[in-house]
Amino acid sequence: MLFLLLSGGAAASAPAKRTLKLKRIKAERFMLCTHGPAHALIPGKAARIGSYDVKLAVEPKGARFTWHRAAEPPAGDQPSRSKRSGSKGSKFLPARKDRITLKLGTRKPVRSVHVFRDDLGTWHHMNPDALAVTVAGRTHLLFDADYDGTWLEPGVDWLALDGARHAVLCTKGMVVADQRWDEFRVEQGSLILTAEDLAAPLDDGDREAYRFLNYVRLYYGLPPALIEIPRSRKCALHAKWCAANKRLAHGETPGTPGFTKEGDEAGHASLVARGRSWTDALFDFFDTPLHGYDLCAPFFTRTALAWHEGFLAVWHKEEDDFRFDGPAWKRPAVFPPHGSDRIPLTWQTERPDPRRGDTSVRWGYPIRIYLQKTFRTYPITLKDLQVTLTPLAGGDPVPVQIEPQSDLFYVLPRVALKPRTAYLLRASWNERNKGPVSLRSTFTTGTKHGQSRSDLEH
Numbered sequence: 001m002l003f004l005l006l007s008g009g010a011a012a013s014a015p016a017k018r019t020l021k022l023k024r025i026k027a028e029r030f031m032l033c034t035h036g037p038a039h040a041l042i043p044g045k046a047a048r049i050g051s052y053d054v055k056l057a058v059e060p061k062g063a064r065f066t067w068h069r070a071a072e073p074p075a076g077d078q079p080s081r082s083k084r085s086g087s088k089g090s091k092f093l094p095a096r097k098d099r100i101t102l103k104l105g106t107r108k109p110v111r112s113v114h115v116f117r118d119d120l121g122t123w124h125h126m127n128p129d130a131l132a133v134t135v136a137g138r139t140h141l142l143f144d145a146d147y148d149g150t151w152l153e154p155g156v157d158w159l160a161l162d163g164a165r166h167a168v169l170c171t172k173g174m175v176v177a178d179q180r181w182d183e184f185r186v187e188q189g190s191l192i193l194t195a196e197d198l199a200a201p202l203d204d205g206d207r208e209a210y211r212f213l214n215y216v217r218l219y220y221g222l223p224p225a226l227i228e229i230p231r232s233r234k235c236a237l238h239a240k241w242c243a244a245n246k247r248l249a250h251g252e253t254p255g256t257p258g259f260t261k262e263g264d265e266a267g268h269a270s271l272v273a274r275g276r277s278w279t280d281a282l283f284d285f286f287d288t289p290l291h292g293y294d295l296c297a298p299f300f301t302r303t304a305l306a307w308h309e310g311f312l313a314v315w316h317k318e319e320d321d322f323r324f325d326g327p328a329w330k331r332p333a334v335f336p337p338h339g340s341d342r343i344p345l346t347w348q349t350e351r352p353d354p355r356r357g358d359t360s361v362r363w364g365y366p367i368r369i370y371l372q373k374t375f376r377t378y379p380i381t382l383k384d385l386q387v388t389l390t391p392l393a394g395g396d397p398v399p400v401q402i403e404p405q406s407d408l409f410y411v412l413p414r415v416a417l418k419p420r421t422a423y424l425l426r427a428s429w430n431e432r433n434k435g436p437v438s439l440r441s442t443f444t445t446g447t448k449h450g451q452s453r454s455d456l457e458h
Contacts, residue, residue, distance in 0.1 A: 015196040034221025041123040050147035119442040136177035166221025175224040209278040231304030237263030239308035269317035281312035287450030289366040333370040338441040344450035364413025392422035
């Protein structure tokens with residue numbers, strides 16, 4: 001299905017060896033990996049962190065963390081010189097606090113561990129040791145997520161934006177901004193890799209739009225998308241047709257200025273938006289339920305796009321040679337992701353409009369819950385769903401419209417959300433052959449409305 005918003009190729013260059021300078025830092029932010037393995041501390045159960053076993057005990061006045069050196073440290077984690085010095089310890093955190101940096105050991109190397117409690121009361125741990133590298137003008141962080149002294153291990157280690165709350169799992173051939181990294185290694189403080197400049201054939205505006213698309217996705221812990229140049233050129237033809245005819249449409253009319261068969265093909269395969277800038281146009285997609293379906297999904301790992309004189313086209317139709325191949329996720333995926341911040345208060349309109357009710361007032365920011373692909377053969381129905389959205393601090397539930405689809409369902413708040421407010425989403429349903437499924441997730445709003453400027457825009 002194709003949607004329309006109502007609001008204001010050449011071959012890629014051959015991959016080349018590249019060396020990027022790295023800076024070792026201690027990350028200050030406490031992060032979650034959106035779709036990676038949970039780094040949770042379960043009360044009473046030891047968690048292996050580097051060469052230490054760490055336990056959490058929840059007490060009436062707070063939380064106590066105890067640790068001792070494990071019998072066999074993993075490769076890459078050097079034991080302290082004296083097993084009697086720093087081999088065990090404990091730390092108490094008063095209940096009013098929700099984060100602490102543990103120092104495991106007293107002699108070099110001392111293992112630092114960020115531990116924090118999320119809005120649902122779950123404790124998580126992460127390695128603050130990171131490598132900072134600048135790509136496309138933004139600082140990216142590489143995390144040794146499993147504390148083994150190595151970085152960039154596919155499916156294990158993390159990639160994140162500096163200042164974000166979420167990370168993504170590293171992959172082989174992963175996309176970073178407008179580059180694709182492969183065959184990488186860290187050597188003497190430098191990152192040596194084979195890097196392909198994916199956006200080299202694009203115009204400057206298209207390159208910046210592509211970078212910003214991946215910036216927003218990475219900020220929310222979603223894997224950046226690989227761009228395809230031949231389809232992007234077709235998108236450019238359609239964006240130019242829209243500008244020449246001052247018309248926002250999917251199909252092109254033969255005989256009109258700028259008509260091409262390739263542009264017409266791209267128009268029917270693309271999301272199309274008009275905006276004062278490509279950031280405005282992209283947020284038209286991110287901030288609406290139907291148009292945001294692909295761009296906010298964990299599986300959206302391939303794209304083609306073009307921006308021209310106020311019109312943006314983003315290819316989203318899967319074809320035999322254009323498939324989304326994002327990593328599988330074992331649990332329902334929520335957007336906005338759990339723990340996210342600066343979420344817009346409202347959205348405005350799109351066509352077709354999924355809302356049922358009074359659309360003359362602003363509705364709250366749409367929530368999407370993505371299910372496993374197996375659901376495509378048997379859609380979940382309303383009778384299976386129970387959903388509530390409430391302020392985390394307490395209060396009346398927000399009235400919502402629930403809109404189930406074959407592989408996801410939308411939760412559409414019927415009223416504007418409150419600024420700088422944390423919300424708790426609860427959902428439950430029955431899954432065939434598995435029985436009841438439930439989830440809880442939180443997000444915090446910013447101060448701005450969707451589909452135009454965003455709190456994320458710099």
